[in-house]
Amino acid sequence: MSLLEVKGLSVGYKALIGKFTVLHDINFSLEQGEIVGIVGESGSGKSTLGHSIIRLLPPNSFIEKGSIFFQGKDIVKIPENEMTKIRGSGIFMILQNPLNSLNPVKRIKDQLLEAVKVKKPNVDEKEAKEIILDAVKAVRLPDPEEIIKKYPHQLSGGQIQRVVIAMALILRPRVLIADEPTSALDVTIQAQIVKLFKQLRDEEKISILFISHDISLVYAIADRLVVMYAGRIMEDGNIEEVIKNPLHPYTQGLISSIPTSTKKDGELRAIPGSPPSFLVLPSGCKFNPRCSKVIEQCKSREPELLDVKGRKVRCWWA
Ligand SMILES: Nc1ncnc2c1ncn2[C@@H]1O[C@H](COP(=O)(O)OP(=O)(O)OP(=O)(O)O)[C@@H](O)[C@H]1O
Numbered sequence: 001m002s003l004l005e006v007k008g009l010s011v012g013y014k015a016l017i018g019k020f021t022v023l024h025d026i027n028f029s030l031e032q033g034e035i036v037g038i039v040g041e042s043g044s045g046k047s048t049l050g051h052s053i054i055r056l057l058p059p060n061s062f063i064e065k066g067s068i069f070f071q072g073k074d075i076v077k078i079p080e081n082e083m084t085k086i087r088g089s090g091i092f093m094i095l096q097n098p099l100n101s102l103n104p105v106k107r108i109k110d111q112l113l114e115a116v117k118v119k120k121p122n123v124d125e126k127e128a129k130e131i132i133l134d135a136v137k138a139v140r141l142p143d144p145e146e147i148i149k150k151y152p153h154q155l156s157g158g159q160i161q162r163v164v165i166a167m168a169l170i171l172r173p174r175v176l177i178a179d180e181p182t183s184a185l186d187v188t189i190q191a192q193i194v195k196l197f198k199q200l201r202d203e204e205k206i207s208i209l210f211i212s213h214d215i216s217l218v219y220a221i222a223d224r225l226v227v228m229y230a231g232r233i234m235e236d237g238n239i240e241e242v243i244k245n246p247l248h249p250y251t252q253g254l255i256s257s258i259p260t261s262t263k264k265d266g267e268l269r270a271i272p273g274s275p276p277s278f279l280v281l282p283s284g285c286k287f288n289p290r291c292s293k294v295i296e297q298c299k300s301r302e303p304e305l306l307d308v309k310g311r312k313v314r315c316w317w318a
Pocket residue numbers: 013014015022040041042043044045046047048049058060096213278
C-alpha cells in the first residue's frame with residue numbers, strides 16, 4: 001500500500017462563465033520517502049492537485065469523482081474535524097502564496113511555537129525555543145533571534161517562504177506538498193532548501209510532492225517525475241529515465257526548452273502555441289494542436305494513461 005494514492009480524481013470550478021473540469025481522472029501514488037516532482041506549464045492544474053490532497057480547495061470548487069487514500073483512508077470522504085487532525089503533521093502544504101499560511105496578527109515565534117506543540121504538546125519554553133531557532137537557521141534566515149520576534153508583514157516574500165519551510169521542518173509531516181517553494185529565493189538559498197528537502201527524505205523518510213514549472217529544478221530534487229498538461233497526467237516515471245528518454249511529445253518539448261550550458265541559442269526550442277482554455281478543450285488528445293508528432297487518431301480520441309516501457313504515458317504516438 002502506498003502512503004498516498006490518488007485514484008480517478010476529477011476536480012472542477014464554478015465560475016461566472018460556467019462550470020468547468022480542471023483535473024481529469026488523476027491517478028498516481030506517492031511512496032514513503034519518495035520525492036515526486038510535478039511539472040507543467042502555468043494553468044495545468046498543479047496547485048489544484050495539491051489543494052485537493054490537503055483538502056484546502058476554494059469554495060467555488062467541486063470534486064466530481066475520485067478518492068485520495070492517505071495511510072489507507074479515503075480523505076475525500078472523512079469529516080472536516082478528522083481532516084484537521086491530518087493537516088499539519090500528516091499532510092502539510094507550502095502554498096504558492098505562503099503568506100496565506102501565516103496569521104497576520106501573530107509573531108513568527110508564536111506561530112512556530114504552535115507547530116512545535118503539535119509535535120511535542122508538553123514541550124518546555126527553553127526546548128521549544130531551541131527547536132524554533134534550529135529550524136529558522138536551517139532555512140538560512142538571517143538574524144534568527146530578531147526575525148522570530150517579527151510579524152509576517154515585516155518580512156520579505158523570500159523570508160516568509162522560508163518561515164513556512166521552517167514550519168514544515170518542525171512539523172515533519174508524512175507528506176509534504178511544496179508548491180513552487182523556492183520561487184522567491186535566490187539560487188544559493190534555493191540550493192540549500194533543495195538539500196534540506198532531500199535530507200528530510202533520507203533521514204525521516206518524508207514523502208514530498210514538489211510542484212514546479214521549472215523542470216531543471218525538479219531534476220535536482222525528485223526521484224520521479226509527473227508531467228501535467230490541461231489537468232491530465234501525460235507522463236509519469238523515474239526521473240532519470242524520463243529526462244534521458246521522454247516518451248510524450250509534451251515532455252520532450254519541456255525538456256528541449258531548458259537552457260543548458262551546452263545548448264546554443266538555436267537549439268533552445270519553446271513549445272509552439274499555448275495551453276488551451278478549460279472551457280474549450282480540443283477533442284482527442286488535449287495536446288494535439290501543439291504536437292509535432294500528431295497523427296489522425298490524436299484528434300478524435302483521447303488516449304488513456306498506459307504503461308509503456310516501465311512508465312506511464314498518455315499518448316497514441318508513444
Ligand atoms: N478558485 C478558482 N476559480 C476558478 N478557476 C480557478 C480557480 N483556481 C484555479 N482555477 C483555474 O484552474 C486552472 C488550473 O489552475 P492551477 O492553479 O491549478 O494551475 P497551476 O498548474 O498550478 O498553474 P500555476 O503554475 O500558474 O500556479 C486554471 O485555468 C485556473 O485559472
